[in-house]
Amino acid sequence: xxxxxxxxxxxxxxxxxxxxxxxxxxxxxxxxxxxxxxxxxxxxxxxxxxxxxxxxxxxxxxxxxxxxxxxxxxxxxxxxxxxxxxxxxxxxxxxxxxxxxxxxxxxxxxxxxxxxxxxxxxxxxxxxxxxxxxxxxxxxxxxxxxxxxxxxxxxxxxxxxxxxxxxxxxxxxxxxxxxxxxxxxxxxxxxxxxx
Amino acid sequence: xxxxxxxxxxxxxxxxxxxxxxxxxxxxxxxxxxxxxxxxxxxxxxxxxxxxxxxxxxxxxxxxxxxxxxxxxxxxxxxxxxxxxxxxxxxxxxxxxxxxxxxxxxxxxxxxxxxxxxxxxxxxxxxxxxxxxxxxxxxxxxxxxxxxxxxxxxxxxxxxxxxxxxxxxxxxxxxxxxxxxxxxxxxxxxxxxxxxxxxxxxxxxxxxxxxxxxxxxxxxxxxxxxxxxxxxxxxxxxxxxxxxxxxxxxxxxxxxxxxxxxxxxxxxxxxxxxxxxxxxxxxxxxxxxxxxxxxxxxxxxxxxxxxxxxxxxxxxxxxxxxxxxxxxxxxxxxxxxxxxxxxxxxxxxxxxxxxxxxxxxxxxxxxxxxxxxxxxxxxxxxxxxxxxxxxxxxxxxxxxxxxxxxxxxxxxxxxxxxxxxxxxxxxxxxxxxxxxxxxxxxxxxxxxxxxxxxxxxxxxxxxxxxxxxxxxxxxxxxxxxxxxxxxxxxxxxxxxxxxxxxxxxxxxxxxxxxxxxxxxxxxxxxxxxxxxxxxxxxxxxxxxxxxxxxxxxxxxxxxxxxxxxxxxxxxxxxxxxxxxxxxxxxxxxxxxxxxxxxxxxxxxxxxxxxxxxxxxxxxxxxxxxxx
Ligand SMILES: Cc1cc2nc3c(=O)[nH]c(=O)nc-3n(C[C@H](O)[C@H](O)[C@H](O)COP(=O)(O)O)c2cc1C
Ligand code: SF4
Ligand code: SF4
Ligand code: SF4
Ligand code: FES
Ligand code: FES
Numbered sequence: 113x114x115x116x117x118x119x120x121x122x123x124x125x126x127x128x129x130x131x132x133x134x135x136x137x138x139x140x141x142x143x144x145x146x147x148x149x150x151x152x153x154x155x156x157x158x159x160x161x162x163x164x165x166x167x168x169x170x171x172x173x174x175x176x177x178x179x180x181x182x183x184x185x186x187x188x189x190x191x192x193x194x195x196x197x198x199x200x201x202x203x204x205x206x207x208x209x210x211x212x213x214x215x216x217x218x219x220x221x222x223x224x225x226x227x228x229x230x231x232x233x234x235x236x237x238x239x240x241x242x243x244x245x246x247x248x249x250x251x252x253x254x255x256x257x258x259x260x261x262x263x264x265x266x267x268x269x270x271x272x273x274x275x276x277x278x279x280x281x282x283x284x285x286x287x288x289x290x291x292x293x294x295x296x297x298x299x300x301x302x303x304x305x306x307x
Numbered sequence: 308x309x310x311x312x313x314x315x316x317x318x319x320x321x322x323x324x325x326x327x328x329x330x331x332x333x334x335x336x337x338x339x340x341x342x343x344x345x346x347x348x349x350x351x352x353x354x355x356x357x358x359x360x361x362x363x364x365x366x367x368x369x370x371x372x373x374x375x376x377x378x379x380x381x382x383x384x385x386x387x388x389x390x391x392x393x394x395x396x397x398x399x400x401x402x403x404x405x406x407x408x409x410x411x412x413x414x415x416x417x418x419x420x421x422x423x424x425x426x427x428x429x430x431x432x433x434x435x436x437x438x439x440x441x442x443x444x445x446x447x448x449x450x451x452x453x454x455x456x457x458x459x460x461x462x463x464x465x466x467x468x469x470x471x472x473x474x475x476x477x478x479x480x481x482x483x484x485x486x487x488x489x490x491x492x493x494x495x496x497x498x499x500x501x502x503x504x505x506x507x508x509x510x511x512x513x514x515x516x517x518x519x520x521x522x523x524x525x526x527x528x529x530x531x532x533x534x535x536x537x538x539x540x541x542x543x544x545x546x547x548x549x550x551x552x553x554x555x556x557x558x559x560x561x562x563x564x565x566x567x568x569x570x571x572x573x574x575x576x577x578x579x580x581x582x583x584x585x586x587x588x589x590x591x592x593x594x595x596x597x598x599x600x601x602x603x604x605x606x607x608x609x610x611x612x613x614x615x616x617x618x619x620x621x622x623x624x625x626x627x628x629x630x631x632x633x634x635x636x637x638x639x640x641x642x643x644x645x646x647x648x649x650x651x652x653x654x655x656x657x658x659x660x661x662x663x664x665x666x667x668x669x670x671x672x673x674x675x676x677x678x679x680x681x682x683x684x685x686x687x688x689x690x691x692x693x694x695x696x697x698x699x700x701x702x703x704x705x706x707x708x709x710x711x712x713x714x715x716x717x718x719x720x721x722x723x724x725x726x727x728x729x730x731x732x733x734x735x736x737x738x739x740x741x742x743x744x745x746x747x748x749x750x751x752x753x754x755x756x757x758x759x760x761x762x763x764x765x766x767x768x769x770x771x772x773x774x775x776x777x778x779x780x781x782x783x784x785x786x787x788x789x790x791x792x793x794x795x796x797x798x799x800x801x802x803x804x805x806x807x808x809x810x811x812x813x814x815x816x817x818x819x820x821x822x823x824x825x826x827x828x829x830x831x832x833x834x835x836x837x838x839x840x841x842x843x844x845x846x847x848x849x850x851x852x853x854x855x856x857x858x859x860x861x862x863x864x865x866x867x868x869x870x871x872x873x874x875x876x877x878x879x880x881x882x883x884x885x886x887x888x889x890x891x892x893x894x895x896x897x898x899x900x901x902x903x904x905x906x907x908x909x910x911x912x913x914x915x916x917x918x919x920x921x922x923x924x925x926x927x928x929x930x931x932x933x934x
Contacts, residue, residue: 155626156626157625157626157781157823158626158780158781158782158823159781159782160781160782160783160821160822160823163820163821174820174821175628176626176823179626179627179628180628181628181629194820197816197820198816198817198820198821201783201813201814201816201817201820201821202782202783202817202821205782205783205786205787206782229790229810230786230790231790231793232786232789232790234786238782239779239780239782239785241780258779260779261604261775261776261777261778261779262774262775262776262777262778262779262785262788262789263774263777263779263785263786263789264779265778265779265780265785
């Protein structure tokens with residue numbers, strides 16, 4: 113019951129119930145790009161880099177591998193033409209903003225992304241939610257959160273939270289930030305539109 | 308109020324109410340949101356006063372929900388003659404009472420007229436005559452605040468039939484046989500959902516009504532909740548019995564105060580009558596309902612966001628690849644259906660699957676309510692069999708185009724739907740045909756556009772709406788829609804670039820392939836459908852800086868033809884920015900640097916002169932002025 117068999121990129125793989133497609137793919141040594149995923153945090157599914165193609169007979173769909181739990185008999189393609197096309201379009205948004213992030217730059221090269229047509233810069237925050245979720249789920253502190261909708265969304269320090277007794281001694285959220293730009297959380301800097 | 312302890316109790320009550328309804332004249336006054344805003348309350352007061360003054364005791368006045376023709380409200384129908392008065396004002400009440408109520412005569416200038424012909428009876432008015440009103444039928448006769456009224460029309464008989472004559476499995480089979488598909492947009496087979504929830508292992512299950520209705524301009528769900536809340540509640544009860552749920556929720560947006568009020572009252576009255584609570588109608592079935600007032604964002608109508616909101620979290624879509632029927636509200640098996648989907652259920656159980664599917668096409672059965680707006684002569688809520696053609700809806704029911712203009716396109720499916728051009732006017736309106744045309748059923752919005760609409764600008768409008776409604780959680784939707792919006796805003800300003808169309812198409816792929824929820828994955832529809840049918844307009848905007856609909860302000864110019872202008876000075880006096888110069892009796896001229904393109908000069912120039920023209924591209928003006 114506990115052992116699940118699925119097929120990833122033509123190879124059969126055993127996985128445990130509760131593992132995601134991403135876990136199973138990585139156990140095979142497949143390099144699936146991720147950004148908003150973190151091993152200690154619940155799946156968020158916001159960056160869409162980890163999309164893989166799930167084949168069911170003639171039908172197929174793209175799913176976020178970081179949040180899709182393994183099931184017996186799944187057939188998954190991690191780098192099919194359809195995946196490549198979508199991933200390339202996602203990377204076009206990320207790579208121009210995350211120039212300090214070596215993983216993203218490596219993936220951009222892998223998928224042949226060398227320019228971005230997007231005007232909005234996400235240099236200070238790509239809204240991956242890692243810091244927010246880390247604070248909530250690991251520190252159980254809820255000191256930062258998202259505010260605003262759509263392009264107005266940003267990370268903000270929650271009023272009345274425990275900056276003095278908690279944040280000052282922690283700052284873990286800054287280490288987890290994939291932008292590498294200091295300091296990018298707490299709405300100290302929000303993504304600016306280049307004019 | 309005595310509880311109804313059996314199906315027989317219910318039937319006895321129905322007979323008593325129906326008897327009482329037979330006697331005398333009934334005046335049914337629409338007090339829906341639309342007519343309310345147009346003054347129903349004052350009409351009601353005038354009516355009550357007039358009836359009292361004349362001592363007409365056997366006349367009943369019913370305040371109903373929306374009749375669908377809000378544009379012509381307040382609406383008053385006199386039963387049994389069915390004479391229907393439109394745009395009624397308090398001043399006209401004495402005449403209506405003396406002529407129609409007392410003497411059966413028609414007040415001619417208050418009834419519908421078209422081409423010199425009078426249409427006095429409600430069902431003769433073309434707007435209604437070409438509809439097939441099943442769900443909305445009772446909206447013209449029911450007082451939504453009185454459960455007895457609903458019971459008098461046969462309400463809750465379907466519930467009794469389900470509880471005492473059908474097993475839950477048989478109810479699901481009947482729904483399956485009827486072919487009912489979800490009215491909330493996706494068209495998912497309702498019975499399949501119910502079956503999955505029923506067969507889920509967890510004994511605690513929920514049923515939920517999706518009454519978020521966030522599409523701008525849509526109000527079919529509001530009208531059902533306001534005008535016939537018990538039909539939705541009865542549907543929910545039957546669904547709960549079928550899937551095995553003991554608790555249900557109405558999710559209604561807070562912008563719908565009357566819908567909330569009427570739904571609350573319906574629940575309270577059903578509880579008093581023993582139609583909610585323990586051992587309903589004396590059966591072993593027990594069920595309770597709560598109401599959740601939604602914060603009214605468009606994306607809260609998405610299923611995972613809606614359940615999050617009921618759980619008390621932010622109403623934001625969640626990453627979840629587990630079916631709601633396995634793990635939904637609070638992790639329990641849940642069935643979520645749209646308001647209109649639920650309202651169909653009692654009809655199917657009462658009248659049977661065959662009756663239901665006698666309307667519609669093989670794959671899309673039953674009727675669907677649309678909100679018809681835009682440049683048609685008659686706007687309002689229309690209910691038609693699935694498979695009716697766009698032409699029937701726009702021309703027979705909608706009465707054709709306003710001001711003799713030409714039909715250009717109809718936008719269906721709400722903000723993330725698409726535009727369908729004139730060559731497809733004979734297309735059938737059903738789930739699959741609309742999807743095949745690059746649009747969708749959505750929840751039933753229908754906006755009719757004429758030649759004055761620029762399709763690039765229309766796409767821009769919807770993309771701008773979606774940009775504000777994106778929750779911003781996932782990267783493709785947040786960044787993709789925002790970029791799409793800036794491209795489109797550039798194009799309508801005449802700043803489009805040659806490779807913009809390729810970029811728009813790439814973003815469309817990104818959105819549909821990579822977004823987390825349905826908002827993002829359908830957000831490119833407005834752009835893709837207009838590119839599919841009106842690509843030339845995009846190219847004209849980009850390459851020739853021309854808007855052939857003469858709608859995009861940056862691309863048009865106004866011009867006074869010297870040969871036609873008599874110098875009457877009307878335009879000069881009306882121009883809000885004093886951009887027109889000239890002396891009396893000699894040709895006037897517009898200073899283009901000052902002109903704000905408001906179009907007033909074109910409007911006021913007497914048609915016998917017709918000296919002002921609107922043109923695009925604006926640069927064509929230079930040529931004209933050279934001549
Ligand atoms: C962005 C978005 C908004 C939605 N809004 C609504 C809504 O206002 N009302 C509704 O019934 N369904 C809405 N839906 C569809 C629901 O997610 C769900 O499919 C529906 O309520 C299921 O009911 P049905 O099967 O009866 O259609 C929306 C979906 C998306 C992606
Ligand atoms: S501040 Fe950094 S970690 Fe936090 S959401 Fe933004 S990019 Fe992610
Ligand atoms: S697709 Fe849009 S609305 Fe849906 S989760 Fe992503 S950002 Fe939010
Ligand atoms: S379009 Fe308006 S602003 Fe321009 S000249 Fe005519 S009236 Fe004046
Ligand atoms: S890593 Fe899976 S969506 Fe971000
Ligand atoms: S509110 Fe009266 S007809 Fe719609």
